[in-house]
Amino acid sequence: MAGNVRKAGNANVVDLHGALTIGEPVETFRAQLTELLGGGARNLAVNLAGVTKFDSSAIGALIWAHTTALKAGGKCRFFAAPKLVMQTLHMVRLDTVLDLAEDEASALARF
Secondary structure, three states: OEEEEEEEOOEEEEEEEEEEOOOHHHHHHHHHHHHHHHOOOOEEEEEEEEEEEEOHHHHHHHHHHHHHHHHOOOEEEEEOOOHHHHHHHHHOOHHHOOEEEOOHHHHHHOO
8 A cells, every 4th residue: 555645735635545454554554644643734635546455454544544633633534435445434334423525625625
């Protein structure tokens, strides 16, 4: 899993590509967000469009990202989730907890 970080308005956007699964991919994702929040970022937007695999560790990582950003006084929004990811989040009812948007513009408009 590779995550490119870029600035868009008053938010940092993390573009995920590849598998978001147990082990190195989830650890890398958490490390990226920890670094961003530690560096003063408060508004995070995570682009899920490039996620090709998604497991229970990924679900935990999204919850962690959401709660860690809140604890740091910020917000974490997720957008452009592929159909399988959205179905999984809906199945475990996280679509009612996480801030999900259809596209980047919608996600950034909420900051």
